[in-house]
Amino acid sequence: MEYRNVLTTCIYCGVGCGLYLQVLDGQVVGTWPAKGHPLNDGRLCVKGWYAHSFIHHPERLTTPLIRDQKGGPLRQASWEEALDRVAQRLMAIRETHGPDAIAFMASAKCTNEENYLLQKLARSIIGTHNVDHCARL
Amino acid sequence: MERVALVREAVKRLLDSGQVEGVLALRTVGPGSAPHLFHPGDSLDDLTLWPKYPLPKILDMLLAADPSVRLGMVARGCEERGLIEMAKRNQVDMNRIRLVYLACTAEERDECCCSWPYPSQIDVGDKVEGTADALVAEHERLSLAERTEFWKRQFARCIKCYGCRTVCPQCFCETCVLEDNLWVEAGVLAPPFPSYHLIRAYHTIGKCVGCMECENACPADIPLTVLYTLLRRDAEEMFGYVPGRSLEDLPPLAVETLWQTGH
Ligand code: SF4
Numbered sequence: 163m164e165y166r167n168v169l170t171t172c173i174y175c176g177v178g179c180g181l182y183l184q185v186l187d188g189q190v191v192g193t194w195p196a197k198g199h200p201l202n203d204g205r206l207c208v209k210g211w212y213a214h215s216f217i218h219h220p221e222r223l224t225t226p227l228i229r230d231q232k233g234g235p236l237r238q239a240s241w242e243e244a245l246d247r248v249a250q251r252l253m254a255i256r257e258t259h260g261p262d263a264i265a266f267m268a269s270a271k272c273t274n275e276e277n278y279l280l281q282k283l284a285r286s287i288i289g290t291h292n293v294d295h296c297a298r299l
Numbered sequence: 300m301e302r303v304a305l306v307r308e309a310v311k312r313l314l315d316s317g318q319v320e321g322v323l324a325l326r327t328v329g330p331g332s333a334p335h336l337f338h339p340g341d342s343l344d345d346l347t348l349w350p351k352y353p354l355p356k357i358l359d360m361l362l363a364a365d366p367s368v369r370l371g372m373v374a375r376g377c378e379e380r381g382l383i384e385m386a387k388r389n390q391v392d393m394n395r396i397r398l399v400y401l402a403c404t405a406e407e408r409d410e411c412c413c414s415w416p417y418p419s420q421i422d423v424g425d426k427v428e429g430t431a432d433a434l435v436a437e438h439e440r441l442s443l444a445e446r447t448e449f450w451k452r453q454f455a456r457c458i459k460c461y462g463c464r465t466v467c468p469q470c471f472c473e474t475c476v477l478e479d480n481l482w483v484e485a486g487v488l489a490p491p492f493p494s495y496h497l498i499r500a501y502h503t504i505g506k507c508v509g510c511m512e513c514e515n516a517c518p519a520d521i522p523l524t525v526l527y528t529l530l531r532r533d534a535e536e537m538f539g540y541v542p543g544r545s546l547e548d549l550p551p552l553a554v555e556t557l558w559q560t561g562h
């Protein structure tokens with residue numbers, strides 16, 4: 163029997179509370195708020211307490227899904243195929259309708275650096291200021 | 300020898316004895332600690348003692364995951380008492396547990412305002428006497444109306460994180476009434492006064508050992524254990540029952556106890 167705790171950061175909002183994921187025999191089974199952590203010192207909100215619950219959830223998506231035609235079924239795809247598809251479609255929409263037909267949604271669940279890169283992509287590659295944030299949805 | 304070194308030695312002896320598959324204790328992580336299961340042969344250099352976590356709750360989970368496993372645990376007074384109450388309610392089997400008994404220091408006692416900072420026997424540490432929570436005495440000077448006002452203000456700050464319930468080693472029901480829409484409407488903050496907090500308070504009677512985990516987990520800094528301490532005192536006065544004192548005492552809500560105490 164192996165039981166240990168892995169220190170990580172809550173993925174649910176921009177506060178970034180410290181929490182431990184409890185790992186029992188390779189399965190994540192629970193969460194502990196990290197005591198002494200400078201942000202949350204042993205406390206969490208209800209989302210943080212259940213931050214582990216999607217990890218092994220049977221309905222969790224583990225690969226990208228692509229719909230080959232409107233209304234058609236979803237099928238599993240590789241990241242390469244999915245990203246190629248996204249890039250192609252974004253460029254096609256930009257060509258037909260202009261860059262402001264596209265908007266980018268940043269996320270509290272990403273790092274500052276990742277969010278920086280997203281707005282960079284929006285502004286300098288696509289050419290739009292339509293950048294917003296998941297917390298306003 | 301330093302206290303933590305003595306605990307490491309005691310844990311090593313227990314692991315080497317072959318009586319247990321592992322010992323649940325705390326391990327240093329950055330400036331803090333985290334629960335960890337140490338195995339025979341593991342380095343114990345990073346075994347640490349503070350800040351504490353609700354180890355009885357974790358031990359319960361580990362014992363349930365493998366019905367044949369025997370485990371050790373480094374236990375403070377509140378943790379030993381917590382296991383005793385859990386054992387009475389068929390949550391843990393004491394025959395599958397070996398404890399390394401640790402007495403708390405005066406600093407640790409003060410941090411928890413603990414009235415009983417030592418286990419029934421002591422392997423490591425020196426017994427220090429308990430202390431009374433000044434807030435409890437203060438609370439008792441309030442009139443009934445002032446008390447209601449006090450708790451109304453406190454409970455209004457509750458963010459319904461369920462942390463007090465989730466962290467508590469004595470909360471082990473498979474379905475929790477605090478998640479029942481009948482008593483606690485989903486999606487509404489603050490939770491209804493006073494049902495949410497008084498349901499939880501009543502459910503601690505005869506079980507709460509004052510480990511302070513709930514209060515330490517409360518993001519709203521609500522002094523929850525003031526209520527639980529008063530209820531514990533009432534249960535002792537009315538039924539002579541002290542949670543965690545012995546494995547043999549029947550809980551106050553057991554029919555026999557009610558009968559014997561004439562309630
Ligand atoms: S102090 Fe809180 S966490 Fe500890 S046993 Fe009592 S109610 Fe549970």
Ligand code: SF4
Nearest residue numbers: 457458460461463517
């Ligand atoms: S820990 Fe505090 S804020 Fe969270 S549910 Fe309990 S009383 Fe409310």
